[in-house]
Amino acid sequence: MSSESPPAGEAFLEPVRGPQPRYRTWIRSSRLIVFAALSGLCLVATALAVVSPWFALFLVPFALFGYIALILALTVYRFSPRGGDFQRRIHELIVAKAGLPAASQALDVGCGSGSLVVKLAKASPGSTVTGVDSWGQDWEYSKDLCEDNARIEGVAERTAFFKQSGAALEFPDGGFDAVVSCLTFHEIGDVARKSDGVVEALRVLRPGGRYVFLDLFGDPAFYPSLDGVREAVGRADASIVEFGALADALPLPFPLRHPKVLGHAMVIVGVKSAG
Ligand SMILES: C[S@@+](CC[C@H](N)C(=O)[O-])C[C@H]1O[C@@H](n2cnc3c(N)ncnc32)[C@H](O)[C@@H]1O
Numbered sequence: 056m057s058s059e060s061p062p063a064g065e066a067f068l069e070p071v072r073g074p075q076p077r078y079r080t081w082i083r084s085s086r087l088i089v090f091a092a093l094s095g096l097c098l099v100a101t102a103l104a105v106v107s108p109w110f111a112l113f114l115v116p117f118a119l120f121g122y123i124a125l126i127l128a129l130t131v132y133r134f135s136p137r138g139g140d141f142q143r144r145i146h147e148l149i150v151a152k153a154g155l156p157a158a159s160q161a162l163d164v165g166c167g168s169g170s171l172v173v174k175l176a177k178a179s180p181g182s183t184v185t186g187v188d189s190w191g192q193d194w195e196y197s198k199d200l201c202e203d204n205a206r207i208e209g210v211a212e213r214t215a216f217f218k219q220s221g222a223a224l225e226f227p228d229g230g231f232d233a234v235v236s237c238l239t240f241h242e243i244g245d246v247a248r249k250s251d252g253v254v255e256a257l258r259v260l261r262p263g264g265r266y267v268f269l270d271l272f273g274d275p276a277f278y279p280s281l282d283g284v285r286e287a288v289g290r291a292d293a294s295i296v297e298f299g300a301l302a303d304a305l306p307l308p309f310p311l312r313h314p315k316v317l318g319h320a321m322v323i324v325g326v327k328s329a330g
Contacts, residue, residue, distance in 0.1 A: 076204040078170040079195050080134040080142055087127045094120035129310045141311055146171045148305055149235055152267045152324050155179040159232040164221045164256045165239025169201030176210040187219040221255060222246045229261040240270045241277040249277045250287035257291035262330040269301060274319035288325060297324040
């Protein structure tokens with residue numbers, strides 16, 4: 056009998072696992088399902104080439120949709136704990152760069168499932184962290200999900216979640232000691248320029264307060280130039296301490312460094328002018 060065997064008559068007891076938070080990845084499962092289904096349909100159509108050779112043309116969309124589905128599936132894997140936990144590591148990078156002092160008031164614009172809010176609250180004793188999000192149909196996130204996650208993680212009393220648009224936050228100027236945001240500004244639809252979301256987030260930061268924004272700032276489809284982003288930060292009376300590619304701060308494996316995934320992601324860190 057090995058030294059680790061239980062005494063006769065005693066069974067090993069599995070550790071009791073309480074409810075676990077559900078943060079979900081940034082990839083909508085509906086997107087993955089749609090591309091996998093389209094690729095499968097095209098493959099079936101290709102098999103009809105035995106009837107007419109024209110059906111062989113379906114190989115082209117099969118390859119295209121299959122490639123997209125593969126990239127999406129690998130991305131989900133990389134974001135998950137088994138594939139390196141990159142979604143959690145990106146949030147931890149933001150928390151580290153925010154360096155939130157104890158007993159602060161912080162805001163996360165576009166808080167999704169509450170993951171970053173919870174991590175900030177846990178990293179900074181006595182701090183209160185607020186999360187806002189529009190929680191639209193496109194995402195598998197909700198206010199209830201955020202509140203459940205905060206309760207499970209033991210920070211419900213120090214977190215609050217509100218449905219608001221990042222385009223027009225319902226908070227007075229300068230009310231927060233720190234403002235963070237992760238992959239949200241490019242999603243905000245009701246603004247003339249994506250950088251307007253940056254200006255609005257900085258509006259609610261107090262003079263001397265610190266901000267950390269991660270977004271697709273390097274993607275010209277959303278931000279015509281990096282100078283435009285710098286100009287927006289200046290317009291909001293804030294300075295830039297650091298502005299660089301996410302991949303420089305956290306080496307990204309394939310396919311996360313793909314331009315359609317996080318290849319254009321950049322982190323900007325700075326401080327609101329003291330006035
Ligand atoms: C890629 S997800 C990122 C979620 C979260 N920041 C994270 O890191 O897990 C983009 C988020 O932007 C939110 N969003 C989209 N438009 C918004 C808006 N106008 N105002 C606030 N949030 C918005 C979505 O609901 C979604 O939660």
